[in-house]
Amino acid sequence: MAFWLIVIILLAVAAALLVIPAMGQGANSPATTRDELNKAIYQDRLAELAEDEAQGVVEQRPELIQELQQNLLTDIPQQSDETTTPINRWALLPGVVILVVIALGLYLKTGGLTQVQAWQQVEGQMPELRARVANERAEPLTMEEVARLGLGLRTSLQHDAANVNDWMMLGRVGMALNNATTATQAFAKAYQLAPDNEDVRLGYAEVLTRSSDPQDNQLATQMLRSMVGQDHTNLRAMSLLAFNAFEQGDFKQAIGAWEVMLKLLPAGDSRVEVIKRSIAQAKSQAGQETATLGIEVSLSSDAARKLPQQGTVIISVTDGANPVPVAVKQLPLSRFPLAIALDDSNAMMPERLLSSLQQVKVRARISLDGTANPQPGDWFGESDVQNFDGKGQPQTIHVEINKQTP
Numbered sequence: 001m002a003f004w005l006i007v008i009i010l011l012a013v014a015a016a017l018l019v020i021p022a023m024g025q026g027a028n029s030p031a032t033t034r035d036e037l038n039k040a041i042y043q044d045r046l047a048e049l050a051e052d053e054a055q056g057v058v059e060q061r062p063e064l065i066q067e068l069q070q071n072l073l074t075d076i077p078q079q080s081d082e083t084t085t086p087i088n089r090w091a092l093l094p095g096v097v098i099l100v101v102i103a104l105g106l107y108l109k110t111g112g113l114t115q116v117q118a119w120q121q122v123e124g125q126m127p128e129l130r131a132r133v134a135n136e137r138a139e140p141l142t143m144e145e146v147a148r149l150g151l152g153l154r155t156s157l158q159h160d161a162a163n164v165n166d167w168m169m170l171g172r173v174g175m176a177l178n179n180a181t182t183a184t185q186a187f188a189k190a191y192q193l194a195p196d197n198e199d200v201r202l203g204y205a206e207v208l209t210r211s212s213d214p215q216d217n218q219l220a221t222q223m224l225r226s227m228v229g230q231d232h233t234n235l236r237a238m239s240l241l242a243f244n245a246f247e248q249g250d251f252k253q254a255i256g257a258w259e260v261m262l263k264l265l266p267a268g269d270s271r272v273e274v275i276k277r278s279i280a281q282a283k284s285q286a287g288q289e290t291a292t293l294g295i296e297v298s299l300s301s302d303a304a305r306k307l308p309q310q311g312t313v314i315i316s317v318t319d320g321a322n323p324v325p326v327a328v329k330q331l332p333l334s335r336f337p338l339a340i341a342l343d344d345s346n347a348m349m350p351e352r353l354l355s356s357l358q359q360v361k362v363r364a365r366i367s368l369d370g371t372a373n374p375q376p377g378d379w380f381g382e383s384d385v386q387n388f389d390g391k392g393q394p395q396t397i398h399v400e401i402n403k404q405t406p
Helices: 002-024 030-054 061-075 089-110 113-134 143-159 164-176 180-193 198-210 214-230 235-247 251-264 271-286 301-305
Strands: 292-299 312-318 327-332 338-343 359-367 379-382 395-401
Touching: 002 089, 113 143, 143 164, 164 180, 164 198, 180 198, 198 214, 198 235, 214 235, 235 251, 235 271, 251 271, 292 301, 292 312, 292 359, 312 338, 327 338, 359 395
Parallel strands: 292 395
Antiparallel strands: 292 338, 312 327, 312 359, 359 379, 379 395
């Protein structure tokens, strides 16, 4: 209403500027003004002659009056036979109508009225669109409806710029429409508002992995590594980390992340085969096999005599300096000596692969309850720190289980 009120006022002012000058035209013509001026001068001159005659200054007053009359007649402009009539106010009505029609026509042509009406329509549809997005059973939005949802979200965020959920939704809309700029900016704003929100961090990282800017890819790697470091079971973060590493040509890290995912996924999960194919593709493009470390485990005579009936053999590999294992493998208790092989698929974290080590230390432990932490009575053995070349030929390390946890 305010907009149309302003339009009406502006049109009224424009019409007044057209009508008022035309209505006043012809009221005071140049000829009439000159005639009245000559008459005033004539009357003043007669008054001066009367005063001069009374004072005796002028003696030939009739001749001077006649001369004045002659000059007045000579200077009077010729009057036209046609009389000027003022303009009829109704004659200006067509001009006012044309002014209004042209002004409104130009606005309808260039003023974006159609877009404004579409925007207002979207505003009315926003509750329904939000409800369909939140309901998994509802009919999926078409691409046109997704675009409308994005327009409505931008409008809502103009009034509530701190709404993290709307920023995230706008980012997903940008991803659905392949609008990288909208997606990146929306998730960046959401991340600025809620940097500790895991959904926000994952969404922002996913957008960055799809970016063509190497700096965005590096930022995504840092964020994903941080999330995986905080939670080693975060499958989504690990999947994004693997994808990002693969796209950047870091096949070793990609393989490591996918290998860890295989250990976390339950048997029969549909993603297992996809991950295996991804690993094979990464290995093929890397042009090399992953590092392999052979391990032979034997028992001392004391350990053999006191071997429990059941338990779990836990074999771990560290770099000899950091006690946190790089690779771990668990096997049911069976016959000894035991020979196994470890590779990058046994890595605990995708950013720390067996093939990245320059030296290794192997520890073998027989766990009575199968837990990762040593328990009193567990038998174990360790190797010395040995050099390891992850790119060379497979090498074998011998470990003898000969000690018991007190």
